[in-house]
Amino acid sequence: MKAKNNSTQVKIPENEAIPFDLYYITSTKKKEIPREDFKLEMDRYYGKGMIMDFYKDNSNMFYEE
Amino acid sequence: MPLIFSQEIDFPTNRVFDWLSFYDADYNKYTGLNLKDDFTFDDKKITISLGGIDKKNSIKVKDKNLNHIDLFPVWFRRPNKVSIPFTGDFKYESTYPKNLFSYAIKQRNTIFWDYLGNKLESNNHLGSFKTISLNKPIVLELAQKFGLTIPSTLITNSKDDLNLFFENNNHRIITKSIEEIIIDHKHYLNDEEYLHFYQITNLLESLDNTPSKFAPSLFQEYIDKKYEIRTVFFNNEFYSASVFTQINEDTKIDMRNRKANHFTRYMPYKLDSEIEAGILKLMNHLELNFGVIDFIKSIDNEYYFLEINPVGQYGDVSLYCNYGIHKKIAEYLIKNESKK
Amino acid sequence: MKNKEDHFILFSTCIPVKGYVSSLIMDLDKGEYLEIPNELYDILVTDHFKYTIEEVKSLFNNDYDEGINQYFQYLVNNHYGFYTSNPSPFQKLPLHFDSPHKVISSIVVINKDSKYDLTNVFQQLDALDCQLLQIRIYDKIEVARVIETLKVLSKSSIRIIELYLPAFLKLSHEVLKNILVDFPRILITVYGAEKSKKVSVLKNSSRIIKYTNQKLLYSSKEVYSKNLFTVSREMFLESVNYNAGLYRKVCIDHEGSIKNYVSHETAYGNIKDNLIADIIQKEEFKEKYYLKNDLIEKCKDCQFRYMCLSNSDIEKKGKNYYKINTCTYNPYKNTWEPSVNI
Numbered sequence: 001m002k003a004k005n006n007s008t009q010v011k012i013p014e015n016e017a018i019p020f021d022l023y024y025i026t027s028t029k030k031k032e033i034p035r036e037d038f039k040l041e042m043d044r045y046y047g048k049g050m051i052m053d054f055y056k057d058n059s060n061m062f063y064e065e
Numbered sequence: 066m067p068l069i070f071s072q073e074i075d076f077p078t079n080r081v082f083d084w085l086s087f088y089d090a091d092y093n094k095y096t097g098l099n100l101k102d103d104f105t106f107d108d109k110k111i112t113i114s115l116g117g118i119d120k121k122n123s124i125k126v127k128d129k130n131l132n133h134i135d136l137f138p139v140w141f142r143r144p145n146k147v148s149i150p151f152t153g154d155f156k157y158e159s160t161y162p163k164n165l166f167s168y169a170i171k172q173r174n175t176i177f178w179d180y181l182g183n184k185l186e187s188n189n190h191l192g193s194f195k196t197i198s199l200n201k202p203i204v205l206e207l208a209q210k211f212g213l214t215i216p217s218t219l220i221t222n223s224k225d226d227l228n229l230f231f232e233n234n235n236h237r238i239i240t241k242s243i244e245e246i247i248i249d250h251k252h253y254l255n256d257e258e259y260l261h262f263y264q265i266t267n268l269l270e271s272l273d274n275t276p277s278k279f280a281p282s283l284f285q286e287y288i289d290k291k292y293e294i295r296t297v298f299f300n301n302e303f304y305s306a307s308v309f310t311q312i313n314e315d316t317k318i319d320m321r322n323r324k325a326n327h328f329t330r331y332m333p334y335k336l337d338s339e340i341e342a343g344i345l346k347l348m349n350h351l352e353l354n355f356g357v358i359d360f361i362k363s364i365d366n367e368y369y370f371l372e373i374n375p376v377g378q379y380g381d382v383s384l385y386c387n388y389g390i391h392k393k394i395a396e397y398l399i400k401n402e403s404k405k
Numbered sequence: 406m407k408n409k410e411d412h413f414i415l416f417s418t419c420i421p422v423k424g425y426v427s428s429l430i431m432d433l434d435k436g437e438y439l440e441i442p443n444e445l446y447d448i449l450v451t452d453h454f455k456y457t458i459e460e461v462k463s464l465f466n467n468d469y470d471e472g473i474n475q476y477f478q479y480l481v482n483n484h485y486g487f488y489t490s491n492p493s494p495f496q497k498l499p500l501h502f503d504s505p506h507k508v509i510s511s512i513v514v515i516n517k518d519s520k521y522d523l524t525n526v527f528q529q530l531d532a533l534d535c536q537l538l539q540i541r542i543y544d545k546i547e548v549a550r551v552i553e554t555l556k557v558l559s560k561s562s563i564r565i566i567e568l569y570l571p572a573f574l575k576l577s578h579e580v581l582k583n584i585l586v587d588f589p590r591i592l593i594t595v596y597g598a599e600k601s602k603k604v605s606v607l608k609n610s611s612r613i614i615k616y617t618n619q620k621l622l623y624s625s626k627e628v629y630s631k632n633l634f635t636v637s638r639e640m641f642l643e644s645v646n647y648n649a650g651l652y653r654k655v656c657i658d659h660e661g662s663i664k665n666y667v668s669h670e671t672a673y674g675n676i677k678d679n680l681i682a683d684i685i686q687k688e689e690f691k692e693k694y695y696l697k698n699d700l701i702e703k704c705k706d707c708q709f710r711y712m713c714l715s716n717s718d719i720e721k722k723g724k725n726y727y728k729i730n731t732c733t734y735n736p737y738k739n740t741w742e743p744s745v746n747i
Contacts, residue, residue, distance in 0.1 A: 010262065014276045014277065014278050014279075015278060015279075016222065016278040016279065016280060017280050018276075018279060018280055019242070019243060019279060019280045019281065019282040020227075020240050020275075020276065020279040020280075020282035020283075020284070021240050021241060021242045021243070021264065021267075021282055021283070022242075022247070022264075023275070023276055023279070024240060024264065024265075024267045025247060025262055025263070025264050026262070026263055026264065026265065027252075027260045027261065027262045027263075028260070028261045028263075029254070029258060029259075029260055029261075030258070030259055030260075030261050031257055031258055032256070032257050032258065032259060037589060037610060038589075039074065040560075040589055040590075041560060042560055042561065042562045043560045043561070043562075044079075044082055044083070044086060044534070044561075044562040045078070045079045045082055045094075045562065046082075046093070046094035046099075047071075047072075047073050047074055047075075047078075047079075047094065047096070048073065048074045049076075049079050049562050050076070050564070051563075051564050051565065051589060051590050052564060052565060052590070053564065054536055054537055054564045054565060055635070055637040055638070055639035055640050055643075056635050056637065056639070056640045056643070056649060056714055057537075057633070057635065057714055058510045058511075058512065058537040058538075058539045058565075058567060058654075059512065059539060059627060059650075059666075059714075059716050060627050060628050060629070060630075060633045060714060061569070061619075061621060061625055061627060061628065062594070062596070062617050062619050062621075062628065063619065063628050063630060064630070064632045064633065080505070083505035083506070083534065083562075084505045086505070086534060087505040087506070087507065087534070256609070257609075307494070307495065309416075309484075309487070312484050328434040328435065329434075330416045330418065330434060330484065331417075331418070332416055332417045332418075332495055332496070333417060333495070333496035333497065333498060333499070334494050334495060334496060335493075335494050335496055336494070337494075366491075384638065385418065385434075385638075386417070386496075386498065386499070387498055387499045387500070387501070387638075387642065388499070389499075389501070389503050391505075392503055392505070
């Protein structure tokens, strides 16, 4: 079976109890992007919300160097 | 006060809460997992009274009277199938097996969650407590009955029949889960790297090296797409987007197979009226007033219905097409508050 | 690929914007823009849903046939648009901007004379669902006291808290690091430092402490530069409808005055006497929300007007609006004058 870039197909034994699609579970090696610390408990949401991402800045006071 | 059944983290739920707050509406969220929820019980006192000659029915949680709960609009965004009400541990000594006993407890305790969920389905509501996933073959058959075109589909456990289907479909078929796709899993190799286990739709261009024995499984003809269409059906309105999955090699067969830093083009779209009529009939039949529906527009200009997800993600369609669905959901919930 | 009867359709997230001498296509998905000549802009904004490519060519007297062929093909190859024989199901992007946040951004100034109740200000901003908060600290004040008051925001839905601290406070890495650890929403900039640098103090985190040798004065003007442009869906929609700098922004200066922006002259109330929620309801406070770049002299002729953030006050001379602090870009010549560092 095909193995694209760093993905591999998970090896599943052949058995009449296992549906065909389950022979196509893929596993890919990925690098963790630390995002968990951007999810915080927030009262408004009774759960977690995202911080640190917004579509615009507040003000531009300094030239980017 | 709108009640929202959702998961611990679901960003569309948060966006709707933003709008409910904007309109100064109170709301409550139930995950079934949080012991602070009104509807999970740990050490909380819960009493339901029913029947008798005087038919004085009542629900009390922690002495909080929930009799007027039937006035609250409910959004079954992503309701949990079960609640986890009990944390208590106990010593068990009996020859009746412990696992069977534990199973019996779990089944009984889930009834309360189920009772409330089902009861709340008779309130003004969006989404469904009962129907959070659908039986694919049934939905495909119904879609066809209501005038939608579906891809040529085979469900079989016979390799011979699969071979024949493969021959009849130009040696290009796809294999797809007959149910939901598997639950993603991250297997950590170290602090920074992990193996991500997931499932996407696969194109089969050869049946060599494929299993000869398998349980009944779903196969469909491979359809050459112009683009995909994702329609958010909500309160009898259609919010559709054409999704240009064919631009990137990765997303040609399954749009979920998108690399993290890649984007997909979405464009606001209007389905043909007869297709919308078909969906309307189908959703009515399934008693659903919310669902995310996927179509393919083929290179020969046919619309193929693929599936309905009653708890599907609609955030992408809303954002990319600026449909403002979060706001509309919040307004729907506020408007559907029943008066005493 | 292309047929005789085809239309050329730009993706709805690829937006042509006309400038006085040069135009561009904003790509809201990629967060980039592509510079194009004004002639192409005119061609791109003809009604492609109505006219086929051949018809568009004739609308331009067939003067640009070859150019149209080449540009459209370039745009298709680079996924800005596509050819289709049936454009009717495709719809235009609705251009309204709806925000659920009663306050989108806020700047709070604190100096040694500030006497207002900071905790109360933060609680009010939180109740109004403020998303971006900037705290500018001047003078030798006790920063620990300010930090302490931020604890009321620990479970708020605020996204980013920018803390601007003067270098003369001489706060150690350790102190600043502890602030970052205790307050996940805080980003720190130390201004007036000897050297500009970025210091990473947390493991596995993109959050850094920024040191800049630039100064921050009460009179400091905002800076404008190509590097500071924001190409995003929401920024575009907000700028098309409102002044993206001032829309639902409320600022508190060091005296507690409530303003559209800290350096503006007009105060609409004082935090000691008024509730922020009441002030932002006043029509005169909201007036500048609507003075978008399309209505302002020079900005209205600039192709960057939907990606450029400016908090400048706006003055009216005769029937026209002008920004008081404007940029060094000249849209009539398509040149940037040398920028003057403050």
